[in-house]
Amino acid sequence: MATQDKLIAGFNRLRDKAGTNVTIRYFTQTIGSIYDDDFTLAQSGNSLSFSGVVFPLSPKSSEDMVLLEQGKINHQDMKLFMPGSITLNMPTGSLYVCDIQIGSPYQKFVIKEGGGTPWEIQGTEIYKKVYISRLIGGSLIGA
Secondary structure, eight states: OOHHHHHHHHHHHHHHHHOEEEEEEEEEEEEOSSTTSOEEEEEOSOOEEEEEEEEEOOTTOHHHHHHHHHTSSOTTOEEEEEETTSOOBOTTSSBOEEEEEETTTTEEEEEEEEEEEEEEETTEEEEEEEEEEEOSTTOOTTO
């Protein structure tokens, strides 16, 4: 068994023990006829459900603290560890517009700007870590 297969199997065991139900919904974004028109979102494709592991931010994590100091994340944000096979970036490199539903009954979250950090070995993504922010009011724009 290759190293990446062992690591994926280990991550899957972690998700089996500590995972929670996560659903990602993807949206296409359309801007009106002029540059300052409202955005319109339409759900595109199917929702994707999987098991993910959610953690609060840690004051002992240097990465979390640096992002907090830079203002890229907030104290209420969380970290979601998800399978590396899940696509968050379009072929053009920009992020998909998506929301994340966690738990049952679900709470809605949005991926913080910058997307996820893939952790890979030998070209195979084992998992992704994404910072997520709770979506209040149901709006994706400006979240």
